[in-house]
Amino acid sequence: MFPAFTCSRSSRSSFSFMILGSAGVSCHGVTTNEPTMRVELVPPATRVGFMGPSGTFTEQALLSQSDLAAADTHPFDSIPDVLNALTTGAVDLGFVPIENAIEGAVNVTQDALAFDLDLCIQREVILDVQLNLLALPGTELEDIHTVVSFPVAVAQCRAFLREHLPQAKIEAATSTAEAARQVGEQRLSGVATISNPLAAELYGLVAVAEAVEDHVGNQTRFLLLAREGVPAATGHDKTSVVVFQQANEPGSLLAILHEFAARNIDLSRLESRPTRRVLGDYCFLLDFEGHIGDEVVSDCLRDLKMKQGNIKFLGSYPAAGGEGEQVRRDSNANWREAADWVQELRDQIGR
Template identity: 55%
Template sequence: MPVVAADAASRSPGPPPALRVGYLGPAGTFTEQALRSEPALAGCDFVALPSIPEVLEAAAGDLDLGFAAIENSIEGSVNITLDTLAFDADLLIQRETILSVRLNLLAPVGSDLEGIERIVSFPHAVAQCRSFLRRRLPQARIDAANSTAEAVRATAAGGDPRTAAIGTELAGALYNLNVLATDIGDHRGNQTRFVTVAARGIPSPTGHDKTSLVTFQRSDRPGSLLNILQEFAARSINLTKLESRPTKRSLGDYCFIIDLAGHVADELVADCLLNIQAKQADVKFLGSYPAGGERADGARREADDAWRRAAAWIDTVRAHLAS
């Protein structure tokens, strides 16, 4: 009997395998820091990849999820993420994560600030430290890396005391670099927004959600963007982001990236998207997902209630139609 029981236990299914999440590596990036701060992704297997397009490509293929930066409060959108989602990948945003960013200048042991002649980092990170670099290191050459952690790793491997990297304190510790200057960003309120993406699935509404989409105008005529925006205004739907991006088809041909407060399961949002798709523009739906941060959505709920009352009123009017 004990043998049979042991054999049965060995055949019983174990816990499901952990979800695999791709992120911009190597170890020590801000992306990894944000990923590890997200409770919903605790217990997942993290897979470091060398570039954001490869992260998103893997999320559409071999991996369960991808995790990538999409917007910074100082430098704006991360265009490679936006463009890949808009044009190259069929992925749905599952949630957003907001990370407060602190940038540090890191260099090999024995380096000093006055001797730095070359700085390596991710372009967005360099751009967020312009004032510090102009004031303290105006002579330094700036070279780009695929990520802040890649810059730190390369700087550590090179061992040149004249080269420094801009990156996280975590990366500096991982690759044994000294911190020459801390918190060198130009703005104290620096935050980066990250998104988790998957090939399928829309999370259920939480009451504090966001929807992202891309609209492609069917014709270039006066008032076409206004007509799209009026669909949102008529329903009191708050837009949290509106950005134009070239469609890559021809010069002057643009699409619009839109984030709005609400969920596609909401009657107001669904009706709005239905009208835009039917009358105004082709819509690529990028997802409805729990919103990060503390932004309230009371106005959207009030508008939703008003829309239901109006729908009930029109149903009452139509009830008098002759059959």
């Protein structure tokens, strides 16, 4: 349905790949023809779980994808609930946030992918986030004595709250939409929530103030996850891996990064996380341009696996946005040119 590959893991440190069939892909050396910009669409009968209730930013991002919007969607109370439903087969796909431009990584998601679950990323979606201060119709700013919302959303509006509502009590909710639902359904006078226009529409609220986030350009990145499968290359892709250090020694991170720099592979995210084994032991989560089917990417991962040993592959998948395809083609062309040069030298052996 989705994959060009299936991936199965025999241990946390390695994956094996079985190619199911994708034009231009070879089992010997993993090569691809020039890719086309094609993203596999999700069939309408597909069950997709997301963090609810209705009106979350997660649902807003999901609805921005026409195929996901037409699928059989199911809201869950939390990110762990979505991931559990996916691993147990209650849903076919899970849709969850992974990072925000202001607050950074969503650790509950990335830790589950890195340490706890064997899931494959199918797609990324980036949503422009506008946070509004919502309340019952007729509410003025000076009427508000309590603000209830998801803690991450509150953290993104600290400056606004400090300046305009310094005396307001801040209460936590499990999501921005849940906070909006409470205010709207319980008709809570003098209580506001930080949420989005979709939640306002669903729960009968109005914007007392719009765009209350502290920084312009706020965005959140979401991942579409499956139990297995690597989508075919589109020509504008990302790959995500977790690299566990073979030894914590000077230059170990530099050695990892050198594999990417030497091949002109652009890293879009690098983050360290404690491995949960011993204090001071960290692994690295990396997102970078390219697809496992690209020669230059497969060569990079091959060397990383050989030198570091413990690599967890999280997926190669269509990247959001439109830039990067030409860079990928140039990198592959340079890699092939260098490989041909080395082969010419090797052909001279024994002459």
